[in-house]
Amino acid sequence: MTTPATLPKSRQRLILAVLLLSSFLIWMDNTILGITAETLADPVRGLGATLSQLQWATGSYTLVFAALMFTAGALGDRFGHRTVLATGMATFAAASVWAAFAGDAGELIAARAAMGVGSAMIMPATMAILTWTFTGPARNTAIGISSASAGVGLAAGPLIAGVLLDHFWWGSVFLVNVPAVALALIGIIALVPQFRSPTTRPLDPAGFVLSISGLGALAYGLIRAGQVASWTPLDVWAPIASGAALLTAFVTVELRMRQPSFDPRLLAGRIFGGGNAALGLLLFAMTAAGFYGAFYLQGARGFSPLEAGLASSPAAFGAMIGGPLGIRLVRRWTIRPVTATAVTVAALAMGSFALFGLHTPLVWNEIVLAVQGISIGIVMGSVTAALMNTLPLERVGAGSAVTNTVRQTGSVLGIAVGGTIMSITYRRAIDGSLQDVPGPVRDQARVSAEQARHIAATLGRPELAHAADDAFIHAMHVGSLWTMVIALAGAAVLAITMRPTRTPATPAPEPVRSEEVLLQQ
Numbered sequence: 001m002t003t004p005a006t007l008p009k010s011r012q013r014l015i016l017a018v019l020l021l022s023s024f025l026i027w028m029d030n031t032i033l034g035i036t037a038e039t040l041a042d043p044v045r046g047l048g049a050t051l052s053q054l055q056w057a058t059g060s061y062t063l064v065f066a067a068l069m070f071t072a073g074a075l076g077d078r079f080g081h082r083t084v085l086a087t088g089m090a091t092f093a094a095a096s097v098w099a100a101f102a103g104d105a106g107e108l109i110a111a112r113a114a115m116g117v118g119s120a121m122i123m124p125a126t127m128a129i130l131t132w133t134f135t136g137p138a139r140n141t142a143i144g145i146s147s148a149s150a151g152v153g154l155a156a157g158p159l160i161a162g163v164l165l166d167h168f169w170w171g172s173v174f175l176v177n178v179p180a181v182a183l184a185l186i187g188i189i190a191l192v193p194q195f196r197s198p199t200t201r202p203l204d205p206a207g208f209v210l211s212i213s214g215l216g217a218l219a220y221g222l223i224r225a226g227q228v229a230s231w232t233p234l235d236v237w238a239p240i241a242s243g244a245a246l247l248t249a250f251v252t253v254e255l256r257m258r259q260p261s262f263d264p265r266l267l268a269g270r271i272f273g274g275g276n277a278a279l280g281l282l283l284f285a286m287t288a289a290g291f292y293g294a295f296y297l298q299g300a301r302g303f304s305p306l307e308a309g310l311a312s313s314p315a316a317f318g319a320m321i322g323g324p325l326g327i328r329l330v331r332r333w334t335i336r337p338v339t340a341t342a343v344t345v346a347a348l349a350m351g352s353f354a355l356f357g358l359h360t361p362l363v364w365n366e367i368v369l370a371v372q373g374i375s376i377g378i379v380m381g382s383v384t385a386a387l388m389n390t391l392p393l394e395r396v397g398a399g400s401a402v403t404n405t406v407r408q409t410g411s412v413l414g415i416a417v418g419g420t421i422m423s424i425t426y427r428r429a430i431d432g433s434l435q436d437v438p439g440p441v442r443d444q445a446r447v448s449a450e451q452a453r454h455i456a457a458t459l460g461r462p463e464l465a466h467a468a469d470d471a472f473i474h475a476m477h478v479g480s481l482w483t484m485v486i487a488l489a490g491a492a493v494l495a496i497t498m499r500p501t502r503t504p505a506t507p508a509p510e511p512v513r514s515e516e517v518l519l520q521q
Helices: 009-041 051-079 081-100 105-133 136-167 177-191 205-228 234-256 264-268 270-300 305-333 335-355 362-388 393-433 439-447 449-459 462-497 514-519
Strands: none
Touching: 009 051, 009 081, 009 105, 009 136, 009 177, 009 270, 009 305, 009 449, 051 081, 051 105, 051 205, 051 270, 051 393, 081 105, 081 177, 105 136, 105 393, 136 305, 136 362, 205 234, 205 393, 234 264, 264 270, 264 393, 270 305, 270 335, 270 362, 270 393, 270 449, 270 462, 305 335, 305 362, 335 362, 335 462, 362 393, 393 439, 393 449, 393 462, 439 449, 449 462
């Protein structure tokens, strides 16, 4: 089908509802794991997962998500985006059940990787179906609403996780995905047409192997640095260098293909390339900031999972408001000043956590998270709409794959680098308080603040718990500042690349590209 505009508006709205539910699940699952991290780190209530294992539990999901995204987009072009979306939903549900009953941290990491396979099939198919279903201004509105659904998922995830963790075991936070998937599958089968691209892209197995091995090696080296608290060992810099080389080879291979599944040429466009770079940097900073946010509320401040979910909800509700608000602001003031300003505000909100401590009034946490959420919501919806409008309809699948791959790569690096910087800073900060602690116990206390608090409770040494809290707060301060710098870099990229194209002085009419129309609206 190549004329989706003929669909009745009532059916378009129902299709949008199904797509919103599909993307909602992905965002909800991300925030659910964040709230569950503190419980998973607990040796009694959870799996006793170390910080590096928690990084991999999150990173394995985003790693597979990023590496498989463009392959899933090619599968959609070949076999139909509805088929790929339904298969991805079923895979996501099955992997969720596996994760719920994982017996140790290693099995949970594997299950999360399987969930990443499902999500990689869901996301590009969702964007492709949305773009084929809607045209013109309605497409921008639909994309803005879709971005707002991310905020709904972000808001619902912590609250649902908090309720479940207060009443059930940690695995229940994954089982909650199953009924939602069942409802979405009914809608997909009943409502969504079988959209296919007229140009079928190859599956590109070489690109998949190079990308996942490159990202995997890079993430391993970065996370390993946190485990050994140093950047100089061979098993740290060698995987990082190998990962960079493999990713370079991946880009080289894709550039030589006539129809690559991941097309780096699309990133050469000023708007498409610059917008993706900015979103990748924003996701990098946002994911890193969110990684230690749950540990701050539950570990250092002692909130229950439900209390932590409620305390972090302003960010999600802010994102819900920011999505449609961003589309309206861009229509009035153009995309460049709106998005560059919004990312700058989000960066300053992230950096403000460097001023937070163990006794900071909670109202300041709520205000900062709300401002950050609104700012990010403004950027995600409006920039995504701008990127997709620069592409012809037949390139939407490829463009969606590139866009989502860049975002997930930013998330992978944010988790790896953010957790590693926090781990290294924490270890250096707590070492002075462990001089009189026995060797094996000292090593365990240096792993994470959660382990140190558990040891302090077991040995009856409250001063060790206080030292762990102080060391964590110092690590959070350092992390807040560097995430702010990364996000500010994203704002600078938007300010440079989203400038409108100057209109020629000659009166002769010339065809206007879709990207120029969007920027000059």
